[in-house]
Amino acid sequence: MSELDPRWRPLYRRHTAAPDACPTGERLAGLAAGRIWPWQRRRLVAHLTACTDCADDVRVLLDARAGLEAAFAAHHAALKPAAESRPARPWQPLLRPLPLAATAAAAAVALAVVFLPRPDPQTSRQLAGDDLILANDFEISIARNEDPLLFQSSFDGAPDPEPALFKDNFGG
Amino acid sequence: MESFEALWQRLAGPIRAAVARVRPPDAALDADDLLQEVRIRLWEVYRGDNNSGLSPSYYLRVVNSAIIDSLRRHRSRPAGRDDDAEALDSLPDDAPGPEGRLAAEMQAQRLKTAIDDLPPAYGTAVALYLQGYNVAEIAGLLQCNPDRAHNLTYRAIRELKKRMSECDE
Numbered sequence: 001m002s003e004l005d006p007r008w009r010p011l012y013r014r015h016t017a018a019p020d021a022c023p024t025g026e027r028l029a030g031l032a033a034g035r036i037w038p039w040q041r042r043r044l045v046a047h048l049t050a051c052t053d054c055a056d057d058v059r060v061l062l063d064a065r066a067g068l069e070a071a072f073a074a075h076h077a078a079l080k081p082a083a084e085s086r087p088a089r090p091w092q093p094l095l096r097p098l099p100l101a102a103t104a105a106a107a108a109v110a111l112a113v114v115f116l117p118r119p120d121p122q123t124s125r126q127l128a129g130d131d132l133i134l135a136n137d138f139e140i141s142i143a144r145n146e147d148p149l150l151f152q153s154s155f156d157g158a159p160d161p162e163p164a165l166f167k168d169n170f171g172g
Numbered sequence: 173m174e175s176f177e178a179l180w181q182r183l184a185g186p187i188r189a190a191v192a193r194v195r196p197p198d199a200a201l202d203a204d205d206l207l208q209e210v211r212i213r214l215w216e217v218y219r220g221d222n223n224s225g226l227s228p229s230y231y232l233r234v235v236n237s238a239i240i241d242s243l244r245r246h247r248s249r250p251a252g253r254d255d256d257a258e259a260l261d262s263l264p265d266d267a268p269g270p271e272g273r274l275a276a277e278m279q280a281q282r283l284k285t286a287i288d289d290l291p292p293a294y295g296t297a298v299a300l301y302l303q304g305y306n307v308a309e310i311a312g313l314l315q316c317n318p319d320r321a322h323n324l325t326y327r328a329i330r331e332l333k334k335r336m337s338e339c340d341e
Contacts, residue, residue: 004302004329005336011280012302025244029236033229034312045313049299057243060194061236062309067186068235072228075179 013052022054023047032061176218180211187239194304201246206239213238286335294328301325 023044030036031044048055184207191203217226217234287295300310311321 004333008283009302009304011276012283012299013304016303025237025240026233028240029233031313032236033233035229035233038315041313041315045296045300048303048313049296052303053244053247055300055303055305056194057240058313059304059309060190060243061239062305062312063193064186064190064239065232067189068183068232069228071179071182071186072231074182075175076228078178079175 016050016052016055022051028054028058029061032058032065176215179218180214183214183235184211187235191239191243195243201243206242206246209242209245210235210238213241283336286332289335290328290331293324294331297321297324298328298332301329 027036027040027044031041036044048058187207187210188203191201191206195201214231214235217231287299290298296314297310300313305313307322307325308318310325311318314321314324316324
């Protein structure tokens, strides 16, 4: 870390007096505990840069935080030994194979979806007959300036005198 | 009550150590008074928590809040007693004179202007550093990882030094 001129820190701190409205102790406590909304945190941090008193208060909390958290955790653990040593329910072992079976089934389905052979488009067309018009055929016919098959939707299959896009049987 | 005593024995050490590190012993703060006030606040919450159902994070917040309130209360209290005034008058005054104060004021203004002119992220990082926070604490306050906080602070300090040296020339 690059070192600053040693005079600057006391100089800065001496001239960052407490503004009129410092945040409440609750807010600063929340900041030090890491339990505060991001926009509130930004405003509080901006205040800390300008208020030496609050900056010192929060430094005390941050300095003590690890020790306090360890103390509360140890106390909490000491009060709850019964919960830790509670015997497992007798029917629990019977349920254990179920999640395993469900996971295996889900994995098998996923593998089947990924690896099963997909039908070839040419084969599909043969199976469906010549009535099937695939999007590729439409685009190829447009590219060749051929008479396109433009959504002729009459049921008898007779060609329309004026092919039109999106023509249907309802006068549309 | 026994469990509260055990909890307090665990808590008192870190609080006393942190206060001693950040607020030096000559400040207007008696660590024993502060600890007593925090203990009372914690006991009021603990007494109402019959089943110890409150989470450690809630207790942490209660203790943090009590520490801050106590620190503020002790800051506003004047240091020393009236009968010390005579003894204080006999001590040599090593405070700077009017010219020294004016020079310091101007330099502080220049420093603040230089910080304000930095990019916002740099300005925040270097201001926190000047307030006494270390890199890990800056990372916690800015909610970023320590490496990023280190880089940010390092670059901010370098930039600030450059700008201050330009002002000196």
